[in-house]
Amino acid sequence: MTDSKGRWPKTDPDSGVEDAVLLILEWLGEQGVGAMIRVDAERFQAGLPVWTFTAGGGPLARGMRADGASAGECLSRGLIRLREGGLTVPF
Structure with missing residues (x-):
């Protein structure tokens, strides 16, 4: 969640971000940020968002997570969330 009173941030479903996942992760690593994206089968069975992205370290003041x-x-x-943390990913 963002600091906007618990509302989910708006996303662009047609951005093509899925095609750039490995490039984004590699770029983050080059900046000293540890990051990963994963799928959780148990959350799928519970009807919850199954994908999780986490990042931390480097120029980020604190770790972050997005589902x-x-x-x-x-x-x-x-x-x-990375932009909110002061890190603008060039993708």
Whole structure:
């Protein structure tokens, strides 16, 4: 969630962010940020968002996490949170 009173940030489902996942992760690593995206089968069975993106370290003052129903939604939310943390990913 963002600091906007618990509302989910808006994402662009047609951004193509899923195609750039590996490039984004590699770029984050080059900046000293540890990051990963994963799918959780147990959350799928519980009807919860199954994708999780986490990042921390490097120029980020604190770690962050974003969840989504799809990999694209999850990573789009993650990119928004990275920007909120002062790190603009060039993708």
